Amino acid sequence: MSNTIAQKKGFGATLWDYLTTVDHKKIAIMYLIGGGFFFILGGLEALAIRWQLIVPENDFVSAGFYNEILTMHGTTMIFLAAMPLIFALMNAVLPLQIGARDVAFPFLNSLGFWLFLFGGILLNCSWFLGGAPDAGWTAYAPLSTTSPGHGVDFYILGLQISGAGTLMGGINFLVTVINMRAPGMTYMRMPLFTWASFVTSALILFAFPALTVGLFLLMFDRLFGSVFFDANYGGNSVIWEHLFWIFGHPEVYILILPAFGVFSDVFSTFAKKRLFGYTAMVFATVLIGFLGFMVWAHHMFTVGLGPAANSIFAVATMAIAVPTGIKIFNWLFTLWGGSIRINSAMLWALGFIPSFTIGGMTGVMLAAAAADYQFHDTYFVVAHFHYVIVGGVVFGIFSGLHYWWPKMFGKILDEKLGKITFWTFFVGFHLTFFIQHFLGLMGMPRRYWVYLEDQGLDLGNSISTVGAFFMGVGALVFLYNVIYTSVKGEKVGGDPWDGRTLEWSIPSPPPHYNFAQAPLVRGLDPLWIEKTEGRKGMTPAEPLDDIHMPNNTILPFVMSVGLFIAGFGFIYQAEYTGGFIAMFVGMGITLGAMFTRSVKDDLGHHIHKEDLDKGAGM
Amino acid sequence: MAENTNSVNNELDYHKKKKKEEMKQQVITFALMIVFTIIAFTMVEADLDKLFVIPILFILAIVQVAFQLYYFMHMSHKGHEMPSLMMYGGAAVAFLTVLTLLVLVWW
Numbered sequence: 001m002s003n004t005i006a007q008k009k010g011f012g013a014t015l016w017d018y019l020t021t022v023d024h025k026k027i028a029i030m031y032l033i034g035g036g037f038f039f040i041l042g043g044l045e046a047l048a049i050r051w052q053l054i055v056p057e058n059d060f061v062s063a064g065f066y067n068e069i070l071t072m073h074g075t076t077m078i079f080l081a082a083m084p085l086i087f088a089l090m091n092a093v094l095p096l097q098i099g100a101r102d103v104a105f106p107f108l109n110s111l112g113f114w115l116f117l118f119g120g121i122l123l124n125c126s127w128f129l130g131g132a133p134d135a136g137w138t139a140y141a142p143l144s145t146t147s148p149g150h151g152v153d154f155y156i157l158g159l160q161i162s163g164a165g166t167l168m169g170g171i172n173f174l175v176t177v178i179n180m181r182a183p184g185m186t187y188m189r190m191p192l193f194t195w196a197s198f199v200t201s202a203l204i205l206f207a208f209p210a211l212t213v214g215l216f217l218l219m220f221d222r223l224f225g226s227v228f229f230d231a232n233y234g235g236n237s238v239i240w241e242h243l244f245w246i247f248g249h250p251e252v253y254i255l256i257l258p259a260f261g262v263f264s265d266v267f268s269t270f271a272k273k274r275l276f277g278y279t280a281m282v283f284a285t286v287l288i289g290f291l292g293f294m295v296w297a298h299h300m301f302t303v304g305l306g307p308a309a310n311s312i313f314a315v316a317t318m319a320i321a322v323p324t325g326i327k328i329f330n331w332l333f334t335l336w337g338g339s340i341r342i343n344s345a346m347l348w349a350l351g352f353i354p355s356f357t358i359g360g361m362t363g364v365m366l367a368a369a370a371a372d373y374q375f376h377d378t379y380f381v382v383a384h385f386h387y388v389i390v391g392g393v394v395f396g397i398f399s400g401l402h403y404w405w406p407k408m409f410g411k412i413l414d415e416k417l418g419k420i421t422f423w424t425f426f427v428g429f430h431l432t433f434f435i436q437h438f439l440g441l442m443g444m445p446r447r448y449w450v451y452l453e454d455q456g457l458d459l460g461n462s463i464s465t466v467g468a469f470f471m472g473v474g475a476l477v478f479l480y481n482v483i484y485t486s487v488k489g490e491k492v493g494g495d496p497w498d499g500r501t502l503e504w505s506i507p508s509p510p511p512h513y514n515f516a517q518a519p520l521v522r523g524l525d526p527l528w529i530e531k532t533e534g535r536k537g538m539t540p541a542e543p544l545d546d547i548h549m550p551n552n553t554i555l556p557f558v559m560s561v562g563l564f565i566a567g568f569g570f571i572y573q574a575e576y577t578g579g580f581i582a583m584f585v586g587m588g589i590t591l592g593a594m595f596t597r598s599v600k601d602d603l604g605h606h607i608h609k610e611d612l613d614k615g616a617g618m
Numbered sequence: 619m620a621e622n623t624n625s626v627n628n629e630l631d632y633h634k635k636k637k638k639e640e641m642k643q644q645v646i647t648f649a650l651m652i653v654f655t656i657i658a659f660t661m662v663e664a665d666l667d668k669l670f671v672i673p674i675l676f677i678l679a680i681v682q683v684a685f686q687l688y689y690f691m692h693m694s695h696k697g698h699e700m701p702s703l704m705m706y707g708g709a710a711v712a713f714l715t716v717l718t719l720l721v722l723v724w725w
Contacts, residue, residue, distance in 0.1 A: 309722045
């Protein structure tokens with residue numbers, strides 16, 4: 001309904017609508033566009049890296065510039081592509097899956113998005129202002145504290161701003177799941193995607209503060225002359241590594257858990273079976289989340305923490321293979337004996353299992369501390385984490401997009417193009433990264449911009465580059481598919497996949513109040529239960545009544561613009577008075593907007609039951 | 619009719635009693651917290667052995683935090699299961715992390 005209204009509005013009005021929206025479905029679309037844009041950017045950086053490495057001693061880019069694109073590829077893909085795309089899926093379906101009308105804090109949701117976007121833009125402004133950050137995505141001190149120019153300053157401020165947005169998003173989803181579930185939706189009836197997002201949000205809540213603290217310390221060291229990481233003055237550079245990885249390891253689970261949730265939902269829908277071992281799956285998800293905090297030092301085996309620390313962290317790391325194994329087997333058993341439909345969403349999910357298992361296996365190899373002294377800083381590590389992040393997270397995002405696209409936009413992505421995307425991307429992915437295991441074992445180090453010829457590395461690197469371009473083609477076909485579908489695609493109903501969970505019980509795209517009446521949930525896979533008992537949709541749990549909805553507001557946008565300006569101010573305050581002014585003006589705008597928000601009552605509005613679309617509640 | 623008023627009255631009585639009970643608890647914990655604070659200060663003033671003072675200070679602090687949370691911030695009431703799970707989960711993870719950094723990892 002809201003969509004048809006939007007189509008009738010002019011461009012300016014639509015733009016204003018999106019700038020001010022607090023509707024989780026529109027925020028999901030904005031996260032999708034923002035994350036998609038940065039995904040393309042990070043992908044181009046990846047192609048530049050691979051093009052530089054296609055032949056020995058290539059001179060496509062200079063050594064310094066290579067460091068910049070390498071750093072920006074990692075930073076962009078983790079913080080600005082994968083995280084927002086995950087948030088896009090969470091925003092699009094999590095409230096629908098628990099039968100809620102919106103998230104718990106719609107204002108905060110919008111603020112989280114704008115902070116992410118402006119943080120990302122700030123970070124990428126560095127390209128045009130004297131060079132991007134070049135200290136690696138991990139920004140280890142003292143390399144990061146001594147890196148000349150403003151590159152790393154942009155890294156610090158950009159991530160600080162977008163990290164604040166992520167933290168808000170996490171808190172928001174935690175509260176949403178705890179407080180906004182429909183009648184009857186107990187914790188053990190929540191779909192696995194909701195469960196995974198819930199655990200992920202808890203991880204965000206506990207992990208991101210470590211990054212915030214680390215970035216602040218780094219900021220003080222670089223901009224205000226403190227010496228937290230400077231050994232000359234009694235500081236300690238290893239503290240940065242600890243802070244970074246206490247955040248960084250949970251971060252990779254923050255990325256992968258929602259993908260696990262997507263696969264669980266996709267497998268059970270397209271195998272037409274209840275998820276095998278639901279309770280074990282929930283338990284495994286929580287356990288992975290907990291263990292994720294106890295393994296950070298496995299990134300630091302070669303720092304010299306000592307044999308006791310290394311062994312304990314090695315064992316803890318290997319322990320993670322157990323809950324992950326539980327999950328893999330449960331997915332296989334879900335497929336077992338199911339009536340399986342193979343479409344694009346399912347292909348990504350099926351491709352994920354072997355790919356991720358390879359990544360998990362090399363993970364256990366890397367967890368063996370003694371062996372890690374050999375693997376450390378080689379392409380073996382690069383191959384490992386791309387197998388888990390691309391083979392897990394990116395496959396999960398693609399699967400989720402194909403699965404929920406009809407829910408988000410009311411149209412099914414073209415199947416033929418979807419299959420072309422999958423096969424080019426899948427083949428390209430294995431071509432790129434499988435060979436890198438062997439390049440690493442032969443001793444090719446990470447992060448180097450050239451290698452010598454006739455050391456057995458030439459052929460492998462060429463193959464790897466060819467594979468990367470296959471992945472690029474796959475991504476382009478997906479982009480074409482999106483345009484093709486939105487122009488040519490046919491409208492589908494609310495439940496195109498014969499779904500099992502609540503989001504499929506309402507029209508696609510959903511009206512902006514989602515559920516006219518809160519549904520009554522009677523078990524796991526609530527819609528499926530109703531279907532097996534011969535009903536068309538959910539039984540309402542309440543009479544039709546006026547619906548209370550939040551008002552749109554421009555304040556989150558204004559707050560984020562303020563921080564964006566202040567970010568530039570902090571970076572340049574030491575050199576220019578203009579920087580100093582920007583710092584105060586920016587913070588003034590943000591604090592002013594916060595003040596306005598605090599003193600101005602905004603009680604939202606009601607949609608009267610007489611105005612509700614009559615068919616929407618069915 | 620009479621029954622109804624009766625039950626309303628009963629409920630009122632029940633709530634009154636509960637409120638009174640709660641007030642009593644709050645006064646007691648408040649007094650205890652003041653006593654704890656006095657003990658803490660006198661211990662430090664009295665120049666006792668550090669090994670003795672520090673653990674006791676920690677224990678007193680933890681008890682005071684618990685009082686604060688459970689009696690003054692009403693965590694003893696129903697509906698606080700998830701907040702307490704989060705708090706204890708977070709505290710446990712933080713404790714393990716700090717412990718690991720202190721006893722296992724040297725730099």
